[in-house]
Amino acid sequence: MRVLLNQLYRLSSAAAAICLCVIAGLVLVQVFGRIVDGTLRALGLPIAGITVPSLNEIAGFLFVAATFLALAATLRQADHIRVSMLIRAVPLGARRVLEGLVLTIGTMLAAYASWHAVFLVIDSIQFNSVSFGVIAIPLWIPQSALAIGLIVFAIALADELVDVVFGDGVPTYQTHEEAKSDIIQRPVITPEEAERGSS
Amino acid sequence: MGIEMLALLLGAAMLVALALGLWVSLALSAVAILGIVIATNVPVGTVMATTIWGKLNSWELTALPMFIWMGEILFRSRLSQDMFAGLAPWMRGLPGRLLHVNILGCTIFAAVSGSSAATTATIGRMALPELSKRGYDPRIAIGTLAGSGTLGLLIPPSIILIVYGAATEQSIARLFIAGVLPGIMLAVLFMGFTAIWAIMNRSRMPEADPPIPLMERLAATRRLLPVILLIVAVIGSIYAGLASPTEAAAVGVFCALILSWLSGTLTKESFTQALLGATRTSCMIAFILAGAAFLTVAMGYTRIPRELASWIGVMELSPYLLLAALTLFFIVLGCFLDGISIVVLTTSIILPMVQAAGIDPIWFGIFLVLVVEMSQITPPVGFNLFVIQGMTGRNIFQVALYALPFFCLLVLGTVLLVLFPEIALWLPETMLSNR
Numbered sequence: 001m002r003v004l005l006n007q008l009y010r011l012s013s014a015a016a017a018i019c020l021c022v023i024a025g026l027v028l029v030q031v032f033g034r035i036v037d038g039t040l041r042a043l044g045l046p047i048a049g050i051t052v053p054s055l056n057e058i059a060g061f062l063f064v065a066a067t068f069l070a071l072a073a074t075l076r077q078a079d080h081i082r083v084s085m086l087i088r089a090v091p092l093g094a095r096r097v098l099e100g101l102v103l104t105i106g107t108m109l110a111a112y113a114s115w116h117a118v119f120l121v122i123d124s125i126q127f128n129s130v131s132f133g134v135i136a137i138p139l140w141i142p143q144s145a146l147a148i149g150l151i152v153f154a155i156a157l158a159d160e161l162v163d164v165v166f167g168d169g170v171p172t173y174q175t176h177e178e179a180k181s182d183i184i185q186r187p188v189i190t191p192e193e194a195e196r197g198s199s
Numbered sequence: 200m201g202i203e204m205l206a207l208l209l210g211a212a213m214l215v216a217l218a219l220g221l222w223v224s225l226a227l228s229a230v231a232i233l234g235i236v237i238a239t240n241v242p243v244g245t246v247m248a249t250t251i252w253g254k255l256n257s258w259e260l261t262a263l264p265m266f267i268w269m270g271e272i273l274f275r276s277r278l279s280q281d282m283f284a285g286l287a288p289w290m291r292g293l294p295g296r297l298l299h300v301n302i303l304g305c306t307i308f309a310a311v312s313g314s315s316a317a318t319t320a321t322i323g324r325m326a327l328p329e330l331s332k333r334g335y336d337p338r339i340a341i342g343t344l345a346g347s348g349t350l351g352l353l354i355p356p357s358i359i360l361i362v363y364g365a366a367t368e369q370s371i372a373r374l375f376i377a378g379v380l381p382g383i384m385l386a387v388l389f390m391g392f393t394a395i396w397a398i399m400n401r402s403r404m405p406e407a408d409p410p411i412p413l414m415e416r417l418a419a420t421r422r423l424l425p426v427i428l429l430i431v432a433v434i435g436s437i438y439a440g441l442a443s444p445t446e447a448a449a450v451g452v453f454c455a456l457i458l459s460w461l462s463g464t465l466t467k468e469s470f471t472q473a474l475l476g477a478t479r480t481s482c483m484i485a486f487i488l489a490g491a492a493f494l495t496v497a498m499g500y501t502r503i504p505r506e507l508a509s510w511i512g513v514m515e516l517s518p519y520l521l522l523a524a525l526t527l528f529f530i531v532l533g534c535f536l537d538g539i540s541i542v543v544l545t546t547s548i549i550l551p552m553v554q555a556a557g558i559d560p561i562w563f564g565i566f567l568v569l570v571v572e573m574s575q576i577t578p579p580v581g582f583n584l585f586v587i588q589g590m591t592g593r594n595i596f597q598v599a600l601y602a603l604p605f606f607c608l609l610v611l612g613t614v615l616l617v618l619f620p621e622i623a624l625w626l627p628e629t630m631l632s633n634r
Contacts, residue, residue, distance in 0.1 A: 017478045020264050027265075027449035031442065056258035059445065063261045063485070064252070070482035079479040080222045080486065081537060087220040102221045109225050109232075113251075116244035120252060146252060 005159055012152045013073035019066035023059050026052050054133030061131075061142035068149025072156035078176035088178075096169045103161040103171070110154035117147035206503050209234050213544075223540045224483075227490030231497035238501040247493055254492035255485055258445065260365050263484060265448030266356045268477035269455045270311040273426060275469045276459035282308065283325050285423030288416040291408055295390070295397035298335065298343050301326050302389050305347035306382070307423075310354040310430050315538060315575055319348030319586050327590065334405035338601045339396060341587060345598060346605025347389055348583050349572035352538065353382035353565065355434050356448065359538050362484060363564045366491050366546045371444045372437050373627040374564050379434065380622050381565055384615065388608045396604075422462060429454050438630055484539060491543035504548050508555040518556045522617060525549065526570050533574020533581055541571050565623040566616060573609040576602045 033050030040047050052058070074080050087098050121143045123129075130136040160171045209230055216226035228247070235243045282304045290299040304326060309318040323344050330340040352359055355375035364371040397404055411419075433451045436442040442450065459465040498504050511521060532541045545567075553563050575583040576599070584602065588595045616622055 013475065013478060016482065017474050020268065020474065020478055020481070023261055024265060024268070024449045024452050027261075027446055028453055031446050031450055059261045060256045060258050063257070063264065064255045066264060066478060067255055067482050067485040067489075070478045071486060073475075074479040074482045074486075075222075077479055079483050080224060081483060081540065082220050082222045082226075083217050083536065084220055086218055098220060102219055105216075105221055105229065106225050109228055112232075112244060113228070113247060116248040117251075119245070120248040142256070143252060 016070035065145035071153035078173035107157040114150040224486040224490040231494040234497040262444035264481035269451040271473040272455040295393040301343040302347040342601035345602035353378040495547035508552040
């Protein structure tokens with residue numbers, strides 16, 4: 001089960017990363033095409049006309065997919081920001097209660113959002129919604145990425161919740177969260193050294 | 200329920216949600232749901248799904264992951280290690296000498312990173328020990344670091360300006376160009392102050408090092424220079440109308456990869472780490488934007504922003520007073536929130552009010568970033584001050600005291616921006632394309 005879940009999160013974030021690569025690739029092809037055409041025109045030659053049709057729309061869709069498919073991994077690596085002042089200040093028992101509380105709220109919100117994202121996809125299939133561009137892309141395809149990403153996110157939140165309530169009480173992101181602020185706050189000069197410098 | 204009660208209730212709910220440690224993006228959505236459920240009987244879930252989809256499905260926003268990715272690649276190409284070595288030889292001749300490395304280093308680094316806490320931490324970890332070793336007064340060393348950690352956020356490609364542009368539907372290209380002059384103005388103010396301080400406090404400065412020949416200086420900067428050229432080229436092509444922000448950013452990613460390949464730091468591992476890091480940071484910011492978009496729509500249903508705007512109109516508050524009040528409000532928020540969260544949290548509520556007062560939204564974006572960054576070093580509490588407290592072991596009041604002159608310079612810069620709005624608006628007006 002554990003292995004399966006980790007695999008799910010990894011797969012989802014890898015798909016998100018690939019979406020970003022595809023955006024970069026397509027935009028570069030477009031820019032390259034424009035440079036080639038500009039050069040050809042300057043030389044008085046016929047243009048090659050390399051363009052990516054509907055690039056604006058496709059890039060937007062890929063961006064949505066990249067965002068939502070990465071949600072779970074972002075949570076687990078503590079990259080979603082929050083105010084952790086209170087949660088880190090209270091004693092261990094209270095901390096567990098607080099983590100449990102925010103994870104419960106989070107799981108409910110994500111599940112609710114997933115539910116309605118699925119409806120969005122079903123609507124698009126029923127009404128045959130397509131994008132407006134040169135290439136008419138059925139909207140359910142990018143919207144499915146949104147729905148799947150939210151579902152994986154809800155699973156990841158529930159996973160952490162189970163860990164906090166029934167497991168060791170420590171969510172996966174906690175070590176990352178603490179490591180992050182420790183890196184930022186690791187001392188570089190001691191006050192004594194600094195004083196010596198100033199005298 | 201009266202609209203005042205509703206506003207108070209939603210405000211309190213937001214504070215509680217954030218304080219408990221709920222993720223910012225989820226807190227925004229939770230309050231939005233609460234607002235819609237109380238104020239109206241529209242189907243919440245449908246509004247939520249269509250808003251999120253409609254907002255994020257945008258060509259303009261694709262510039263966000265591209266710029267973040269470019270920054271991630273440059274981070275991993277030894278940029279921070281090269282920064283001190285590359286800048287120091289050039290600064291020896293100026294009054295204030297290596298203290299300027301803090302200021303310029305932060306400016307360049309923030310241009311690629313977009314987070315003031317990360318900038319302060321990275322530059323500080325490298326520059327503070329060097330400055331301390333060479334006998335610079337730690338008070339001024341810490342002060343320059345605290346101040347300049349914030350200023351580079353105006354220098355494009357600024358992530359926080361993309362966020363503002365996306366949240367308020369303003370042109371990201373124009374915002375970028377609008378940030379150039381105010382950013383340079385602040386850097387000049389900071390460097391000028393440091394130079395004057397150094398001249399007046401000769402006794403607190405270490406002995407001067409002998410100047411370094413030009414060729415050696417160039418050799419020391421050879422790895423830093425391409426990065427600076429890359430940033431200039433990205434901004435230049437947007438200004439000249441040659442490329443949209445997304446295109447400039449994608450080319451930026453490509454060039455950053457080549458730079459890192461040339462410097463021998465491009466490995467399969469560093470590539471994957473940069474890509475995954477960019478995926479997650481972009482996801483975090485985009486998800487906050489999605490929550491903010493939903494909150495904006497929810498606020499529209501509750502009519503709170505409109506009421507606020509007309510209330511401001513009835514009070515006949517002058518724009519100056521309004522800006523002063525907003526400044527205070529942001530400074531309070533800056534005690535516990537980072538810049539991006541402040542921007543998205545407030546734009547959904549205050550932008551109608553600001554526009555009702557006749558303030559240009561592009562100008563307001565620059566003003567907002569300036570004030571938000573000021574809020575990060577406001578004595579006695581601010582996000583950046585915490586970072587420096589952790590790094591130097593000095594308590595936050597001391598750090599705030601050292602940073603105070605730079606805080607005052609930021610206030611001065613903001614006042615100048617208010618008195619002369621052209622500082623931000625002149626360059627966008629001369630842009631070659633009206634994208």
